Amino acid sequence: MRALVVRQVGPGVAVQDLGRPGFLAKGLTQGGAADTRAVHEGAALLRQSPNCAVLEMVGTGGTFDATEDIRIALTGAVMTAQIDGDAVAWNASHLVPKGAALVIGPTRSGTYGYLHVGGGFATAPLLGSRATHQSCGLGALVSAGEALPVATDKGRDTGMTLSPEPRLTGGTVRIVPSMQTEDFDPAIRALFEATEFRRDPRANRQGIRMDSDSQGFTNPKALSIVSEVIVPGDIQITGDGTPFVLMAESQTTGGYPRIGTVLPCDLPRVAQAPAGAAIRFEFLSLADGAAVQARADAELRKLPQTVTPLVRDPAQMQDLLSYQLVGGMISATDAPLDEG
Amino acid sequence: MTQTDFAPKIRSVGLNGVLVTFGDKATDTANRAAIAFRGAVDAAGWAEVQESSSTLVSAFFRIDLATHGFDTIRDRLAEVLSAQDWTTAQLPEGRALWTIPAAFGGARAPQLGEAAEAAGMDEALALADLTSARLRVLTLGFAPGQPYLGTLGQAWDIPRQVGLTPNVPAGALVAAVRQVCLFAKDTPTGWRHVGQSAFACFRPNSTTPFPLAPGDEVQFAPVSEAELARIEANNSDGSGGADRVLIT
Numbered sequence: 377m378r379a380l381v382v383r384q385v386g387p388g389v390a391v392q393d394l395g396r397p398g399f400l401a402k403g404l405t406q407g408g409a410a411d412t413r414a415v416h417e418g419a420a421l422l423r424q425s426p427n428c429a430v431l432e433m434v435g436t437g438g439t440f441d442a443t444e445d446i447r448i449a450l451t452g453a454v455m456t457a458q459i460d461g462d463a464v465a466w467n468a469s470h471l472v473p474k475g476a477a478l479v480i481g482p483t484r485s486g487t488y489g490y491l492h493v494g495g496g497f498a499t500a501p502l503l504g505s506r507a508t509h510q511s512c513g514l515g516a517l518v519s520a521g522e523a524l525p526v527a528t529d530k531g532r533d534t535g536m537t538l539s540p541e542p543r544l545t546g547g548t549v550r551i552v553p554s555m556q557t558e559d560f561d562p563a564i565r566a567l568f569e570a571t572e573f574r575r576d577p578r579a580n581r582q583g584i585r586m587d588s589d590s591q592g593f594t595n596p597k598a599l600s601i602v603s604e605v606i607v608p609g610d611i612q613i614t615g616d617g618t619p620f621v622l623m624a625e626s627q628t629t630g631g632y633p634r635i636g637t638v639l640p641c642d643l644p645r646v647a648q649a650p651a652g653a654a655i656r657f658e659f660l661s662l663a664d665g666a667a668v669q670a671r672a673d674a675e676l677r678k679l680p681q682t683v684t685p686l687v688r689d690p691a692q693m694q695d696l697l698s699y700q701l702v703g704g705m706i707s708a709t710d711a712p713l714d715e716g
Numbered sequence: 717m718t719q720t721d722f723a724p725k726i727r728s729v730g731l732n733g734v735l736v737t738f739g740d741k742a743t744d745t746a747n748r749a750a751i752a753f754r755g756a757v758d759a760a761g762w763a764e765v766q767e768s769s770s771t772l773v774s775a776f777f778r779i780d781l782a783t784h785g786f787d788t789i790r791d792r793l794a795e796v797l798s799a800q801d802w803t804t805a806q807l808p809e810g811r812a813l814w815t816i817p818a819a820f821g822g823a824r825a826p827q828l829g830e831a832a833e834a835a836g837m838d839e840a841l842a843l844a845d846l847t848s849a850r851l852r853v854l855t856l857g858f859a860p861g862q863p864y865l866g867t868l869g870q871a872w873d874i875p876r877q878v879g880l881t882p883n884v885p886a887g888a889l890v891a892a893v894r895q896v897c898l899f900a901k902d903t904p905t906g907w908r909h910v911g912q913s914a915f916a917c918f919r920p921n922s923t924t925p926f927p928l929a930p931g932d933e934v935q936f937a938p939v940s941e942a943e944l945a946r947i948e949a950n951n952s953d954g955s956g957g958a959d960r961v962l963i964t
Binding site: 398400401402553601610637639640667670 | 727728729730731732733735737739740741742766767768769770771772773774776778781782783785786855856857858859860861862900901918920921925926929930
């Protein structure tokens with residue numbers, strides 16, 4: 377079997393894809409990767425469909441080897457990575473020869489790192505998706521000793537890279553008004569926009585708590601509402617006035633009012649912000665938000681065109697001394713420097 | 717029960733879709749309108765609608781509002797809204813009536829007495845209420861396939877208890893705010909545990925992973941603890957001895 381064998385693995389590694397749409401009416405949320413942009417980036421690097429399943433890794437990855445030569449790509453939160461002891465670049469594709477040790481982690485920047493394989497992981501789909509949704513009993517975390525099946529790979533290229541949209545350190549997140557925004561006083565909305573938040577360490581795939589020095593954003597009018605539909609990116613204000621950004625695995629409905637909704641294209645920025653990172657929310661009108669999102673969607677479709685050969689720029693090497701600079705210059709026509 | 721002063725509202729939900737709301741309180745009338753309206757729009761098969769759902773009082777249509785302008789969608793939905801009085805509309809066809817065996821009170825559902833007291837009746841009367849009503853699946857949520865059933869009479873407008881019961885098992889019938897919820901999995905809850913079934917609301921490996929649908933009706937058939945144990949012993953498919961017939 378063509379597979380990636382798991383020798384060691386961190387506690388937060390799971391197979392994900394773009395999720396399991398179509399079951400909202402049944403109370404099952406879409407789920408899928410926390411940073412869907414990273415899923416598209418990996419697919420662009422390997423020149424394959426963004427529907428291919430990937431490994432999502434939090435904190436650290438693990439040690440893997442392959443039963444055949446496989447191509448990989450690494451995207452999202454930057455983690456350390458070595459193939460048979462040689463450091464390899466993040467946001468790039470590489471060849472992992474049969475039997476070679478692929479070691480990933482720990483995280484250097486961001487929260488969710490992704491390991492993509494040529495052909496995608498071929499674990500058994502459940503309800504039309506390979507996305508792990510632990511709290512609903514759909515799939516389980518990856519454990520040591522597992523052999524993760526990998527589908528046939530039609531591609532050949534490795535040693536490719538792209539420049540990811542910067543999103544690993546928090547920053548400004550654009551939001552649009554949502555169904556209950558007007559239940560909040562204009563003064564509370566203005567305070568919300570003016571407040572610098574910090575991502576709380578209490579965060580998971582359901583939601584991310586936002587801390588601040590403000591008194592909270594409770595609004596009496598919004599306290600007793602009927603439980604209503606939740607979409608990813610909704611910012612709910614709990615009873616004590618604390619905002620939570622609801623993420624891929626939130627419930628389908630909830631009884632706390634939503635002050636606004638993060639644009640889908642800015643949700644990866646929220647997902648990737650490390651604990652303590654500063655985040656501000658900026659309201660756009662629905663029309664402006666739609667225009668920004670439409671441009672982002674168009675850029676995502678063009679992502680494969682931004683992929684370029686990986687050229688080793690000494691200025692960008694994170695640990696210059698670990699590279700054999702002279703050895704890499706033996707021949708101008710040598711194979712691309714992607715496999716070390 | 718009825719709420720005649722509420723004009724339906726059409727609102728955007730982020731850039732993810734459009735919500736049509738039929739009440740600002742969880743009434744049976746608003747829920748019925750939401751289910752009927754969702755059914756009618758679904759039947760029209762709009763290309764923009766990626767999927768739909770209904771909550772307690774609203775119908776939700778997942779539509780990419782970065783591609784399809786909200787104003788156009790809102791106007792089209794408003795046209796459907798004004799076509800008829802949705803509070804009296806027929807519910808969609810293809811709904812099912814479920815008869816689900818459950819044990820009430822005793823060791824398996826220890827809060828029947830407490831709930832009855834909160835509702836101002838004795839246990840026998842509470843049992844009669846809970847098993848004679850044909851309850852509608854108001855919405856599915858909180859956990860996959862998990863139904864909120866309603867609507868019980870005014871006496872059952874009992875609040876959630878102050879503290880949480882740490883772990884009420886899957887298949888439990890819990891009551892609060894004129895509703896009964898049938899738990900899809902073990903759950904901490906402030907609702908009172910009045911009955912216990914062996915019905916699995918989410919069967920991920922089955923051909924019918926979500927047996928219930930909003931608009932379905934449910935009636936509970938009281939069984940003894942011994943009978944429930946017998947059902948549980950032969951329940952590999954999760955059906956819990958339930959019976960399903962089509963209403964329409």
